[in-house]
Amino acid sequence: SANRLAGFGTSIFSEISALSAQYQAINLGQGFPDFAGPAFLKDAACSAINADLNQYAPSTGLPSLRAAIARTWERHTKASVDPETEITVTSGATEALFASIMALINPGEEVIIFEPYYDAYPPNVLMAGGIPRYVRLSEPRWDVDFAQVRAAITPQTKAIILNTPHNPTGKVWSRAELSQLAAIAIEHDLLVLSDEVYDRLVFEDHQHCSIATLPGMWERTVTISSTGKTFSVTGWKIGYAIAPNPLTEAIRRVHQFVTFASATPLQAAAVVGLNAGEPYERQLLQFYSARRTQLVKALGDAGLYVLPPQGTYFVMADIRDLGWDNDAEFCRYLISEIGVAAIPPSAFYHDNYQAGMVRFCFAKKPETIAAAAEKLKRLG
Numbered sequence: 314s315a316n317r318l319a320g321f322g323t324s325i326f327s328e329i330s331a332l333s334a335q336y337q338a339i340n341l342g343q344g345f346p347d348f349a350g351p352a353f354l355k356d357a358a359c360s361a362i363n364a365d366l367n368q369y370a371p372s373t374g375l376p377s378l379r380a381a382i383a384r385t386w387e388r389h390t391k392a393s394v395d396p397e398t399e400i401t402v403t404s405g406a407t408e409a410l411f412a413s414i415m416a417l418i419n420p421g422e423e424v425i426i427f428e429p430y431y432d433a434y435p436p437n438v439l440m441a442g443g444i445p446r447y448v449r450l451s452e453p454r455w456d457v458d459f460a461q462v463r464a465a466i467t468p469q470t471k472a473i474i475l476n477t478p479h480n481p482t483g484k485v486w487s488r489a490e491l492s493q494l495a496a497i498a499i500e501h502d503l504l505v506l507s508d509e510v511y512d513r514l515v516f517e518d519h520q521h522c523s524i525a526t527l528p529g530m531w532e533r534t535v536t537i538s539s540t541g542k543t544f545s546v547t548g549w550k551i552g553y554a555i556a557p558n559p560l561t562e563a564i565r566r567v568h569q570f571v572t573f574a575s576a577t578p579l580q581a582a583a584v585v586g587l588n589a590g591e592p593y594e595r596q597l598l599q600f601y602s603a604r605r606t607q608l609v610k611a612l613g614d615a616g617l618y619v620l621p622p623q624g625t626y627f628v629m630a631d632i633r634d635l636g637w638d639n640d641a642e643f644c645r646y647l648i649s650e651i652g653v654a655a656i657p658p659s660a661f662y663h664d665n666y667q668a669g670m671v672r673f674c675f676a677k678k679p680e681t682i683a684a685a686a687e688k689l690k691r692l693g
């Protein structure tokens with residue numbers, strides 16, 4: 314294999330899902346819903362296929378989808394965006410991230426990544442020939458040490474990858490934190506790639522804020538999101554990048570030679586999903602708020618200390634009170650002996666740092682979480 318793959322292992326999500334299947338465990342590991350996607354959305358996809366929307370979409374995305382993404386963005390941010398020149402539909406947020414990094418990072422340029430990170434970021438940067446520079450969020454509250462961010466910047470620094478709401482910690486970056494990050498980006502003329510795939514999953518009085526909407530940030534920010542989480546159809550892989558035209562032009566030039574276009578009928582269905590708007594989003598959040606409460610309680614009852622997540626559909630649980638310190642060993646035990654799968658977050662640190670926690674996903678039916686809760690009782 315090519316030298317650039319040196320050090321790329323198997324994604325932790327594939328590894329844990331395989332182990333979970335082998336032991337027939339309840340899989341609270343990889344983040345995906347175990348319940349059906351909304352019927353109106355599935356009907357829309359079937360209708361699109363039956364209406365023969367089955368050939369290539371325009372490379373940049375169906376105009377109707379780009380328009381729906383623009384309307385959604387405007388509804389949430391009160392900022393406007395041009396769907397013709399500033400939005401690109403991609404095959405999931407995964408492709409949007411890859412295309413953005415390939416489009417904007419030169420070999421030898423450095424990219425700041427916060428740890429724990431979504432596992433695709435470092436390989437994406439490395440494939441572009443870039444150099445990841447890591448800044449660790451401090452547990453238990455996942456605070457940002459901005460002095461460390463500043464210390465990580467060199468003349469080679471080109472970009473910062475931000476993820477809010479944050480996988481795996483559930484942290485939702487506050488407007489104050491984003492303002493501090495924005496000040497650094499502006500001062501050092503950096504790009505920000507902001508992964509906001511969990512933008513609709515924010516709980517209680519926390520607020521999602523897109524850094525692109527802060528003063529001086531639009532021209533330097535790529536905002537990446539996905540319909541997979543919002544519409545409970547992670548297998549559809551319809552994502553998008555929102556960026557000012559010069560950045561969008563570059564992203565589109567990569568995208569046309571990576572996938573060219575994303576699945577046409579699923580793009581058509583995503584329009585129907587986005588048009589369901591605020592009432593749909595409210596219902597989704599209600600469902601997830603209840604699942605969050607249910608899983609947080611189950612983990613607490615099992616003797617695992619948890620800080621309820623501010624956003625996402627993940628929760629980090631402390632394993633140290635149970636006498637464990639190695640998260641991978643704990644996850645193997647949990648899967649094989651207890652029958653529940655979780656993700657070891659050391660996979661989200663470049664040096665396999667042990668935060669003493671594991672990540673559970675609550676994008677699950679109430680009965681799935683209840684069954685896991687029963688099994689978790691045996692931990693205590």
Ligand code: PMP
Binds near residue numbers: 405552
């Ligand atoms: N970023 C983050 C933080 C994620 O959790 C995910 C979902 N696994 C992705 C990107 C990828 O999104 P998609 O499935 O749309 O490619």
Ligand code: GLN
Binds near residue numbers: 343
């Ligand atoms: N985003 C999902 C998670 O964090 C997994 C996506 C994947 O399997 N690559 O669990």
